Amino acid sequence: MTSEQPALVLRDLRKTFGSAVAVDGIDLEVRRGEFVTLLGPSGSGKTTTLRMIAGFMSPSGGSIEIDGQDMTRVPPYRRDVGMVFQNYALFPHMTAAQNVAFPLRMRRQSRPDVERRVSEALDLVKLRDLGGRYPRQLSGGQQQRIALARAVVFQPRLLLMDEPLGALDRKLRESLQLEIIRVSRELGATVLYVTHDQEEALVMSDRIAIFSEGRIEQLGNGEDLYDRPASLFVADFIGESNILRGRYEADGADGGWMTRGPWRWRVGRVAAEQAALEAGAAAALVIRPERTRILDGGSDLVPGSNVVDATVGEVLNLGPDTKYELTLEGGQRVSVREPRERGGRELHRGDQVRLTWAVEDGLLLADRDVTST
């Protein structure tokens, strides 16, 4: 055993229910002390993956290794893995302190040890005074903190969290996000966290695995996923994206062009190299809303930028920013985010404008579901 050994290794993990494939070959390594989030839409296989790691379901194929030990066929009560459930799953007939003591009692620890560690765990989640209450006497946020204390009190090798904040309102969710990060850092815990909330994933994680249709689409930190999405799915899922579909035309070693109807947009050299598309392939140009600008009628086109005509739709005030929903010719919608004080004239629904973005801000990605050109 070396300290370099990963805390969790999944190899070609699969789960099928009859003919339906829920998890379709997952490979993942999680380092000790790392916070990894499984992010994806519902039904993408992230919860099934988590449940297989916990031992609640047996995989149809592949293996699960925890701290170098093969756990694929080990029953859940011998895996030494803590789990926090979305609905808390606190035992209703036990007090908060008894709930936290449960895993220690199952491990036959001595009474003084149990008492000491329970009070430490309650301190950790700042609920020392509520140990005597029953779950039904606690608020949702308090219940989830007790569930967290219960899942970490026995120092599990891995902490699994299945949408733990899904049932809470936004404000409480945000404060508990910070609480979970603090607790897991203090304990040096290795965390595997499931959510469908991309903001939550970006705030909390060291790395994020984007799930789609039972596979990991991309694994990386928030910056990787936002700035260098590996697929159109990831670009669309993480953050907001303006996606211009068309055909790609190579132009020697100096990047290429995207064409769509009468329009032709320049594709940067780096973006073209990364995408490595064949000439004539269906492609999508992805530009983030904050990288897109609205050109005022008279102003000149800056060299090294692309342009397209658009009609202003909704104008949304987002506090410091204003968001414009625009429609391109052919009905495609794009959005633009600009600081409120944009200097130029005010825009209203129906105004004709031109959109522009720097060539290097356009990401080129293969368009797998080609329907329009």
Add this chain to the structure above:
Amino acid sequence: MSDSWRQPRRILMVGLGALTVFYLLAPTLVIVPMSFTEARILSFPPEGFTLDWYERMVTDRQWSTGLANSFQVALLTAILATVLGTLAALGLTRGRFLGRTAVNALVLSPLIVPVVVIAIGMFGLFVQWRIAGSLVGLVVAHTALALPFVVVAVATSLRTMDRNLELAAANLGADPRRSFQHITFPIILPGVLTGAIFSFITSWDEVVIAIFMTSARFRTLPVEMWEQVRQAVDPTVAAVSTTLLVVTTVLLVLLLVVRRQAPAQ
């Protein structure tokens, strides 16, 4: 305007309700006062007030052994039906096996099959086994009758219980046996107690099977009543009836208390 329209309707509804309540309570309202009568025969309205018939019930050997027998049979039935029914409910709700639906239907069949048919069938079999007319025979028969109540009550508790609690227990290190002991059983306990109380009541006032399964040496209270009423109508029967009624009522109140104590989920 709508009030004047509603007034007669309201009177009608209250009247119908009162009538229904009276209809349901009438036999009880007759038998309880009759148990305190000073008259020598069962009669209504009662004359005077006396507890003689209650005294007779507990001092007379036939009545008092009947009472003791009934209590013993009902208690043993409740224990046996609760244990077997709880296990059956666990198997039927958690297990996956071939013929589960058929087994479920079989376990619940005593609710549908006419009691007299069950009685005759069991009588034939028990005579052969030499347990007819004995405590064992009656307890076995009553257990079959009470089993569906336990299965239904416990299965309902199991189905409404959050399955994540059992997953959480396993996750926290509890093997299946300890998970049942510490988590599942305490949570379904109100359902188990409900089943136990219903089993007791089912056996306590059961008369059809009991007539077949008892003998001159071994009689339960309802059978004793039936025998006595055929010979002489003395008000002790009313005292016994009232006793049966009180025990059942106390148990039903207990049931409400159990239900209210259940952890709100």
